[in-house]
Amino acid sequence: MSITRRKFLGWLGAASLGTTLGTTAHAASNKEFKGYPESRGVLFDNTRCIGCRKCEQGCNKVNELPAPDRPFDELSVLETKRRTTAKAYTVVNRYEKVSSPKAPVYSKIQCNHCLEPACASACFVRAFSKTEIGAVTYDESVCVGCRYCMIACPFEIPTYEYDKAFTPRVMKCTMCHPRVIKGLLPGCVEACPTEALTYGKRDDLLRIGGERIRKFPERYVNHIYGENEMGGTSWLYLSGVPFGEVGMREDLGITPAPKLTSGALSGVPMVVGLWPVLLTGVYAINKRKERIEREEKQLAVADALEKARAEAESKLAEAMEQAKKEKEAAIEKAVNTAMEEAAKAQTEETADAPTEEAAKNAGEEDA
Amino acid sequence: MSDEASTTKSYLTPFNIIAGIIVIIGLFITALRFTKGLGAVTNLSDNNPWGIWIGFDLLVGVALAAGGYVTSAAVYIFGMKRYHSAVRPAILTGFLGYALVVVALNYDVGRPWRLPFPFIVQQGTTSLLFEVAACVALYLTVLFIEFTPAAMEWLGLKRARNIVVKLTLLLTIFGVILSTLHQSSLGALFLIAPSKLHPLWYSPYLPVFFFVSSIIAGLSMVIFESTLSHRYFADKMDEAHLKEKDDIALGFGKAASLVLAGYFIIKVIGISEGNNWHLLGTSYGLWFLVELFGFVALPCFLYAVGVREKKLKLIKWTAVLTVLGIIVNRFNICLVAFNWHLPSSERYFPHWMEIGISVFLVTAGLIAFRFIVTRMPILYAHPDYPEEH
Numbered sequence: 028m029s030i031t032r033r034k035f036l037g038w039l040g041a042a043s044l045g046t047t048l049g050t051t052a053h054a055a056s057n058k059e060f061k062g063y064p065e066s067r068g069v070l071f072d073n074t075r076c077i078g079c080r081k082c083e084q085g086c087n088k089v090n091e092l093p094a095p096d097r098p099f100d101e102l103s104v105l106e107t108k109r110r111t112t113a114k115a116y117t118v119v120n121r122y123e124k125v126s127s128p129k130a131p132v133y134s135k136i137q138c139n140h141c142l143e144p145a146c147a148s149a150c151f152v153r154a155f156s157k158t159e160i161g162a163v164t165y166d167e168s169v170c171v172g173c174r175y176c177m178i179a180c181p182f183e184i185p186t187y188e189y190d191k192a193f194t195p196r197v198m199k200c201t202m203c204h205p206r207v208i209k210g211l212l213p214g215c216v217e218a219c220p221t222e223a224l225t226y227g228k229r230d231d232l233l234r235i236g237g238e239r240i241r242k243f244p245e246r247y248v249n250h251i252y253g254e255n256e257m258g259g260t261s262w263l264y265l266s267g268v269p270f271g272e273v274g275m276r277e278d279l280g281i282t283p284a285p286k287l288t289s290g291a292l293s294g295v296p297m298v299v300g301l302w303p304v305l306l307t308g309v310y311a312i313n314k315r316k317e318r319i320e321r322e323e324k325q326l327a328v329a330d331a332l333e334k335a336r337a338e339a340e341s342k343l344a345e346a347m348e349q350a351k352k353e354k355e356a357a358i359e360k361a362v363n364t365a366m367e368e369a370a371k372a373q374t375e376e377t378a379d380a381p382t383e384e385a386a387k388n389a390g391e392e393d394a
Numbered sequence: 395m396s397d398e399a400s401t402t403k404s405y406l407t408p409f410n411i412i413a414g415i416i417v418i419i420g421l422f423i424t425a426l427r428f429t430k431g432l433g434a435v436t437n438l439s440d441n442n443p444w445g446i447w448i449g450f451d452l453l454v455g456v457a458l459a460a461g462g463y464v465t466s467a468a469v470y471i472f473g474m475k476r477y478h479s480a481v482r483p484a485i486l487t488g489f490l491g492y493a494l495v496v497v498a499l500n501y502d503v504g505r506p507w508r509l510p511f512p513f514i515v516q517q518g519t520t521s522l523l524f525e526v527a528a529c530v531a532l533y534l535t536v537l538f539i540e541f542t543p544a545a546m547e548w549l550g551l552k553r554a555r556n557i558v559v560k561l562t563l564l565l566t567i568f569g570v571i572l573s574t575l576h577q578s579s580l581g582a583l584f585l586i587a588p589s590k591l592h593p594l595w596y597s598p599y600l601p602v603f604f605f606v607s608s609i610i611a612g613l614s615m616v617i618f619e620s621t622l623s624h625r626y627f628a629d630k631m632d633e634a635h636l637k638e639k640d641d642i643a644l645g646f647g648k649a650a651s652l653v654l655a656g657y658f659i660i661k662v663i664g665i666s667e668g669n670n671w672h673l674l675g676t677s678y679g680l681w682f683l684v685e686l687f688g689f690v691a692l693p694c695f696l697y698a699v700g701v702r703e704k705k706l707k708l709i710k711w712t713a714v715l716t717v718l719g720i721i722v723n724r725f726n727i728c729l730v731a732f733n734w735h736l737p738s739s740e741r742y743f744p745h746w747m748e749i750g751i752s753v754f755l756v757t758a759g760l761i762a763f764r765f766i767v768t769r770m771p772i773l774y775a776h777p778d779y780p781e782e783h
C-alpha cells in the first residue's frame with residue numbers, strides 16, 4: 028500500500044509543480060496569474076463589425092477546414108444563431124433585438140484563449156497548453172476523447188469530430204498559432220475588411236480598448252469583456268450594447284476555472300493521509316473491544332468451569348462419603364443379619380430334626 | 395421461479411431468450427459504434443458532450459457499485475461480523491459494476507485505446523477526471539483481488555487463497571480510501587462548470603453530496619441485491635446467508651435511514667449556502683423538491699418505519715426507491731440540470747442505441763453474476779473454508 032500511497036502523493040506533488048511552472052493550468056494556487064507579460068491577443072470591436080463573414084472564410088482557408096455547407100458569402104446563414112463546430116472554429120452571429128438604434132449588432136465567437144483555461148485544467152492528459160505567446164494549443168496525439176474539456180469550457184467553444192471512428196479530434200481555434208510563430212497574422216484578423224479585429228500584445232489591446240471607450244463614451248459600454256472574465260482571456264471585446272444582448276454571458280464571474288476545483292483537489296491528501304489512520308484506529312478499537320470481550324468471555328468460561336469442577340468435586344466427595352457410610356452401614360447390616368441368621372439356624376437345627384426325617388419318607392413314597 | 399435461473403436442461407428460459415436478444419442487439423450497436431464512430435449511434439453534440447454513457451453507466455454505475463466498500467468496511471473495519479455473509483455478494487456486485495463502468499468508458503471516449511495515456515504518457519493532475527480515472531483503475535484492481543478468494547476456492551487453489559485472505563484488512567482500508575476519493579470526485583467533476591449546471595444542483599459541496607449518497611446507494615443496493623439473490627438463487631444460499639438475510643436488511647436499512655437523514659440536512663444547507671430559496675418556485679425548483687422529498691426524505695422515513703416495525707417488505711421496496719433516487723440525482727446533475735440555460739432544441743435526449751448499449755451492459759453484468767454465483771462460493775461458505783475470519 029505504501030508504494031501506491033507514495034505514488035498518490037507523487038501525483039499531488041506533480042500537481043503543485045504544475046502550478047509553479049505555469050505552463051499548464053493553475054490548480055490549487057492562490058496566487059493571481061495575470062498572464063504572460065508579452066502574450067498576444069485579439070480585440071474585437073462589435074461597433075465596427077459589418078457581419079460580412081470574411082473572418083469565417085479566412086479562418087476556414089488558413090486552417091484547411093472542410094468546405095462549409097453553404098458558401099461564406101451567403102449572409103442568410105446569419106438568420107439562425109450558430110455556435111462553433113468541428114468544421115468552423117469561428118462564427119459570426121447577428122443580433123436584431125438590442126437596446127440600441129444601431130441594430131443589428133454582430134458578434135464573433137471563437138476560443139477566447141483564457142489566461143487560465145478551464146479546458147486545460149480539465150484535461151486529464153494535459154492535451155492543452157497555454158503558450159507564452161497567448162494561444163491555448165491542443166495536442167491531438169495524446170487526446171483520449173473524454174470531452175471533459177467541452178464540459179469545462181465556460182464559453183462553449185471546443186467541439187468534437189463525432190463522425191470519425193478512428194481519429195476523432197477536439198476542434199477549436201488555435202489563434203493561428205502556427206502562423207503567428209512565423210510572424211503572420213491570424214487568418215480572421217487578416218481577412219477582416221473593417222478592422223473590427225486588432226491583433227497585438229494583450230496589454231496594448233487593453234490600453235487601446237480603454238482609450239476607445241474614453242474617447243467615445245456614447246458609442247461603447249464601459250467594459251472590456253475578457254479583461255477579468257474567468258480570470259481573464261486573450262481575446263478582448265468592446266461592445267456598443269450590453270454584452271448580454273449579443274449572446275455573451277455576464278454571469279461568469281472573475282474566478283479562473285482552476286480555482287473552482289482546487290478545493291476538491293486539496294481534499295485528496297487529506298483523505299489519503301487521514302483515512303488510513305482513522306480506519307486503522309477504528310479497526311484497532313474494535314479489535315480491542317473484541318479481544319476484551321473474548322477474554323472476558325474466556326475468563327467467565329474458565330470461572331464457570333472452575334466452579335463447576337469444584338462443585339462436582341465436593342459433590343463427589345460427599346457422594347463418596349455417603350457411599351462409604353452407606354457401605355459401612357450395609358456391611359454392618361449384612362454382618363448383623365448373617366450373625367442373626369446363623370444364630371437362628373443353630374436353634375432351628377436342633378428343633379427341626381424330626382421334620383427332616385418325615386420329608387425323606389414322603390419322598391420315597393412319591394417314587 | 396428459483397429453479398428457472400439455475401436449470402441446465404433447457405436453455406430456452408425467458409431470461410435466456412430476452413438476454414440473448416439484448417446481447418445480439420448490443421453486439422450490433424457495438425460494431426456500429428466502433429466502425430462508424432460516436433456520431434452514428436449517439437445524440438451527443440458539441441453542446442452536450444456527455445450523455446447517458448456518462449450519466450448512467452459511469453455516474454450511476456459507480457454509485458450503485460458502492461456496496462462493496464460499504465459492506466467490507468462495516469464488517470472488517472467496524473467489526474459488524476454479523477453481516478459477514480453480505481460481503482462476498484457485495485464485493486462481486488461491486489467488481490462487476492466497476493468492470494462494466496470501464497467497459498462503458500471504452501464506448502464513450504473517442505479513442506478508447508488511449509485510455510492508459512493519462513497514466514503512461516502525460517498526467518493531467520489538475521483534472522478531477524484524472525483522480526477519478528486513477529482511483530477507478532486502482533479500485534477495480536482492489537475489487538478484483540478481493541473477489542479472487544471465491545474463485546480460488548472454486549478452483550481449489552488453497553495456498554494462494556489463504557494469502558489473499560490475509561490481506562483482507564489492508565485491501566479494505568485501501569478500498570475505502572479509493573472509494574472516498576473517486577465517489578466524491580465524480581461530483582467534483584462538475585465543480586468546473588458553475589455556469590452550466592443549475593444553481594440548485596451546483597454546490598461547492600458536490601463532492602460531499604456524491605460521497606454521502608454513494609454510501610446510501612451502497613447500503614440500498616446490498617438490500618436490493620440480497621432480495622433478488624434470495625428470490626432467484628435461494629438454492630445456492632447456505633444457512634448463514636438465509637439466517638443473516640433479514641438481519642442484514644434491518645441493519646443496513648437502519649444505517650441507510652440515518653445517512654439519508656444526514657444527506658437531507660446537508661442538501662438543505664447547500665441551498666441556504668447558495669441562498670437559492672427563491673429558485674424553488676421555478677419548474678426546476680419543483681423538480682428539485684421532488685428529488686429532495688420524494689427520493690431522500692421519503693425513503694429516509696420509510697426505512698425508519700420499516701426497521702422499527704420490522705417490516706422487511708417495506709425495507710426492500712424502500713431500497714428500490716432509494717436506488718431510483720440515486721439514478722434521478724445523477725441524471726439531474728449530468729443531464730437534466732446540466733445545460734439548463736440552453737433552449738430545448740439544443741438539449742440532449744439519448745438515442746435509442748445509447749440506451750441499447752446501457753441495457754446491453756447491465757444484461758452482461760447479470761449474466762456474469764449468474765454465471766459466478768451458480769459456480770463459486772458467493773452465497774454460501776465453501777465447505778473446505780468454514781468462516782474463519
Ligand code: SF4
Nearest residue numbers: 138139141145146180
Ligand atoms: S475559451 Fe474554452 S476552449 Fe478556449 S481556452 Fe478558454 S476554456 Fe479553453
Ligand code: SF4
Nearest residue numbers: 150170171173174176
Ligand atoms: S477530449 Fe481530449 S483534450 Fe479534451 S479533456 Fe479529454 S483528453 Fe483532454
Ligand code: SF4
Nearest residue numbers: 076077079080082219
Ligand atoms: S471579417 Fe470582420 S467585419 Fe467581417 S464578420 Fe468578421 S469580424 Fe466582422
